[in-house]
Amino acid sequence: MFSHLLPEFLVERRSDRCIKCRVCERQCPNGVHHYDTELDLMFSDESPCVGCQRCVVFCPTNALSVYPHPTTYRPNASWTREKLQDLKKQAETGGVILTGSGNDKPYRIYWDHLVLNASQVTNPSIDPLREPMELRTYLGRKPDTLEVEVCGDKVSITSRLSPNVPVETPILFSAMSYGAISYQAFVSLAMAAKEFGTLFNTGEGGLPREMREKFGQNAIVQCASGRFGVDPEYLNSAAVVEIKIGQGAKPGIGGHLPGEKVAANIALTRMIPEGTDALSPAPQHDIYSIEDLSMLIYALKEATNYEKPVSVKIAAVHNVAAIASGIVRAGADIVAIDGLRGGTGAAPKAIRDNVGIPIELALAAVDRRLREEGIRHKCSIIAASGVRCSADVIKAIALGADAVYIGSAALVAMGCTLCQKCYTGKCAWGICTQDPYLTRRLNPEIASQRLVNLLRGWSHEIKEMLGGMGINAIESLRGNREHLRGVGLEGWELDVLGVKGAGE
Amino acid sequence: MAVSCARYGLREMFLGGVRSLDELRSRLSIDGQGAEIDARDLVHKEINDLIREAALSGARKITLLNVCGQRYIGTRLFLPHQDGKIEIHVYSTPGNDLGAFLAGHRIVVHGNAQDGVGNTMDDGEIVVHGRAGDIVAMAMRGGKIFIRDSVGYRAAIHMKEYTGKVPVLVIGGTAQDFFGEYMAGGIVILLGLNLKPGERHHAHYVGTGMHGGVIYLRGEVAPHQLGKEVGVLELDENDRQVLHQYVGEFARHFNLNAESILDDRFVKLKPVSKRPYGRIYAY
Numbered sequence: 001m002f003s004h005l006l007p008e009f010l011v012e013r014r015s016d017r018c019i020k021c022r023v024c025e026r027q028c029p030n031g032v033h034h035y036d037t038e039l040d041l042m043f044s045d046e047s048p049c050v051g052c053q054r055c056v057v058f059c060p061t062n063a064l065s066v067y068p069h070p071t072t073y074r075p076n077a078s079w080t081r082e083k084l085q086d087l088k089k090q091a092e093t094g095g096v097i098l099t100g101s102g103n104d105k106p107y108r109i110y111w112d113h114l115v116l117n118a119s120q121v122t123n124p125s126i127d128p129l130r131e132p133m134e135l136r137t138y139l140g141r142k143p144d145t146l147e148v149e150v151c152g153d154k155v156s157i158t159s160r161l162s163p164n165v166p167v168e169t170p171i172l173f174s175a176m177s178y179g180a181i182s183y184q185a186f187v188s189l190a191m192a193a194k195e196f197g198t199l200f201n202t203g204e205g206g207l208p209r210e211m212r213e214k215f216g217q218n219a220i221v222q223c224a225s226g227r228f229g230v231d232p233e234y235l236n237s238a239a240v241v242e243i244k245i246g247q248g249a250k251p252g253i254g255g256h257l258p259g260e261k262v263a264a265n266i267a268l269t270r271m272i273p274e275g276t277d278a279l280s281p282a283p284q285h286d287i288y289s290i291e292d293l294s295m296l297i298y299a300l301k302e303a304t305n306y307e308k309p310v311s312v313k314i315a316a317v318h319n320v321a322a323i324a325s326g327i328v329r330a331g332a333d334i335v336a337i338d339g340l341r342g343g344t345g346a347a348p349k350a351i352r353d354n355v356g357i358p359i360e361l362a363l364a365a366v367d368r369r370l371r372e373e374g375i376r377h378k379c380s381i382i383a384a385s386g387v388r389c390s391a392d393v394i395k396a397i398a399l400g401a402d403a404v405y406i407g408s409a410a411l412v413a414m415g416c417t418l419c420q421k422c423y424t425g426k427c428a429w430g431i432c433t434q435d436p437y438l439t440r441r442l443n444p445e446i447a448s449q450r451l452v453n454l455l456r457g458w459s460h461e462i463k464e465m466l467g468g469m470g471i472n473a474i475e476s477l478r479g480n481r482e483h484l485r486g487v488g489l490e491g492w493e494l495d496v497l498g499v500k501g502a503g504e
Numbered sequence: 505m506a507v508s509c510a511r512y513g514l515r516e517m518f519l520g521g522v523r524s525l526d527e528l529r530s531r532l533s534i535d536g537q538g539a540e541i542d543a544r545d546l547v548h549k550e551i552n553d554l555i556r557e558a559a560l561s562g563a564r565k566i567t568l569l570n571v572c573g574q575r576y577i578g579t580r581l582f583l584p585h586q587d588g589k590i591e592i593h594v595y596s597t598p599g600n601d602l603g604a605f606l607a608g609h610r611i612v613v614h615g616n617a618q619d620g621v622g623n624t625m626d627d628g629e630i631v632v633h634g635r636a637g638d639i640v641a642m643a644m645r646g647g648k649i650f651i652r653d654s655v656g657y658r659a660a661i662h663m664k665e666y667t668g669k670v671p672v673l674v675i676g677g678t679a680q681d682f683f684g685e686y687m688a689g690g691i692v693i694l695l696g697l698n699l700k701p702g703e704r705h706h707a708h709y710v711g712t713g714m715h716g717g718v719i720y721l722r723g724e725v726a727p728h729q730l731g732k733e734v735g736v737l738e739l740d741e742n743d744r745q746v747l748h749q750y751v752g753e754f755a756r757h758f759n760l761n762a763e764s765i766l767d768d769r770f771v772k773l774k775p776v777s778k779r780p781y782g783r784i785y786a787y
Contacts, residue, residue, distance in 0.1 A: 089786050090786055092786075094786075095785045096784055096785050097785075098785045098786065226643075226662065227624050227642075227645075227662065227664075230624055230643070231605075231626040231645070232582035232605050232607040233582065233584065235605065236584075258779070259778055259779045267666060268666065268667070270666075271645055271664065271666045271669075272664050272666050273666055273688075273689060273778075275778060276715055276716050276778045276779070277715055277778065277780070277781065279713065279781070281662065285639055285642060285658055285661050285662070285685075286619075286620055286623055286639055286642055295600055295601060295620070298548070298576065299575075299576055299604045299605065299623065300605075302549070302552055302576040302579040302580045302604075302605075303582065303604065303605040304582075305556070305580055305582075331516075
């Protein structure tokens with residue numbers, strides 16, 4: 001069928017700069033650039049261009065520019081270019097429109113409507129360069145009371161303590177499975193987490209055996225509806241076990257790793273035959289209620305000898321506070337909440353862009369509800385989706401999170417440009433692909449250094465902001481909404497966030 | 505005062521009042537490689553504490569008496585530094601998730617089992633001298649399960665195999681709906697021994713979304729009971745060998761005559777595609 005689609009990007013090549021080195025041709029997995037040997041000229045076909053900017057970055061003479069294609073339909077606020085293009089695509093294929101990464105629609109980003117406090121006169125600010133500043137966070141259930149026994153010089157805790165896992169900064173890498181991302185990207189995350197003393201999350205693609213001993217203690221391993229790669233050794237090699245109920249990018253639906261991506265090593269890690277679709281059912285079929293969730297939580301605690309915190313990850317949806325309360329009562333030690341802007345390797349666009357609620361509102365509602373019920377200390381809260389900078393992290397903590405997950409931000413640090421074509425398996429940056437020609441572009445030594453740099457930079461900024469508020473430990477900020485004020489928010493939004501308007 | 509009710513209403517679902525191993529040690533008697541545990545009034549953590557203690561003390565055959573609904577029996581036996589597998593005999597009714605994540609051990613139930621038998625089981629063997637509830641062998645990836653009578657809904661859901669590791673589930677009776685749903689591997693044999701003459705198997709949506717593995721059926725099913733992702737095939741020589749082996753094992757466990765079971769007609773259900781949902785997306 002003749003396609004009516006317009007190209008998405010325009011590729012412009014300055015002939016006065018192009019030296020025909022063919023780097024762009026080699027770097028583009030979509031076949032945009034082409035060298036004609038007879039004419040000794042470089043040509044570009046922009047129709048397959050996804051705007052990932054790989055060729056632009058690697059062009060040695062800066063001869064290339066790639067920008068959104070100016071060709072457009074008659075401007076229409078309702079029938080936008082994107083809506084028309086999607087409609088035509090479906091008319092041509094009859095398929096469900098897939099997309100990658102997070103929701104890009106202009107829903108209100110509450111981080112950008114919250115401002116932080118700083119000390120002036122009445123409370124001295126602290127300089128983190130010269131004074132101690134604590135970012136270490138313990139993830140897991142805390143006791144109701146702490147009983148100690150003093151015996152001469154020795155003090156020992158007599159309360160029964162639940163397992164807790166320390167992280168050096170309240171920033172964890174969110175679930176990205178080997179299979180969704182390349183082995184190199186997966187190892188990079190693990191290496192960075194280990195070097196910085198934080199955690200990465202295996203997603204539901206398993207943890208390759210050769211990584212278990214070295215990286216297990218920095219791993220959150222997932223047990224999801226497909227149960228891929230879950231065996232007793234996998235569970236016991238980890239720091240935390242996470243039950244995945246939902247994902248912010250696609251609440252309520254399962255996952256689907258297409259068979260062509262299930263190569264030998266991925267098949268081995270997921271423990272399925274090569275080339276079969278890896279289908280993750282929408283529900284976990286042993287969980288149809290909070291009581292059933294409790295059953296799986298305790299099954300995992302039994303399987304790991306009660307040595308590891310069990311996390312439950314849900315997508316932020318309506319009534320999230322009541323759901324989170326149920327999860328804590330079911331025995332979870334950590335509740336991870338993934339909001340409307342959470343990323344994905346592949347999701348139906350209709351779902352990514354329309355299902356779920358913003359993490360800021362969900363997080364504030366959950367934190368408040370658990371406090372009201374007197375069970376906030378029974379779990380740690382990890383907030384995820386659309387955390388773009390250290391200020392987002394610190395605002396999340398002030399709204400009640402113990403830590404945040406970063407996914408997209410970590411990928412961007414490694415090279416990702418959020419072109420949203422993860423589902424094609426042709427990532428030019430070697431991240432979201434299994435093609436060996438592409439994956440070897442990502443050197444784990446270098447990529448993990450980029451990630452460590454990011455964590456270091458953000459952690460430092462968080463310390464500066466904490467110091468400015470006159471706080472010297474991150475836990476003093478947790479849920480401390482007095483340090484937040486809203487700007488440009490309506491009354492109901494301030495109510496849900498539990499935050500006063502600026503000036504109050 | 506809903507808030508204060510909630511505050512004081514929260515109890516530890518399963519761990520409240522759990523007794524320490526020292527308080528329970530009298531429930532456990534170890535005699536060389538054998539051990540016996542009186543499970544009366546114990547909660548699941550206490551039973552598994554005792555089983556683990558017995559296993560670490562060298563017991564290789566553990567008998568549980570007076571079991572009544574306690575969950576996760578055998579789950580906490582991932583013991584990589586311990587030689588030899590353990591055999592657990594359960595009298596008489598274990599609770600949900602019997603042998604969940606089972607790490608290669610053997611469990612024999614002298615009675616009925618409840619939901620989740622062999623949930624995400626890795627390896628080993630479970631033999632149930634009775635019936636079992638829903639989601640038997642869910643996401644099972646290795647080992648064998650033999651159920652003498654019938655099972656509930658969604659048995660064999662999402663079983664999977666890889667490399668040489670092929671899980672096997674043999675059910676003597678019949679099954680309920682969504683039998684073999686999402687199956688991605690493994691061998692499932694449904695014998696229908698308790699069906700009356702002319703009575704069909706009860707399950708609908710058999711093998712919906714199935715994309716790997718094989719189901720052998722003895723007894724009748726109508727085409728409308730099958731998922732659209734499976735095809736019905738006649739047996740070949742290899743199938744007969746598989747049946748001979750596993751039905752033989754089944755019959756030995758329950759003192760039945762394998763030959764007379766195998767004399768009846770079997771059909772084979774196989775997925776028609778490894779990728780049942782490969783064509784629903786627009787790229």
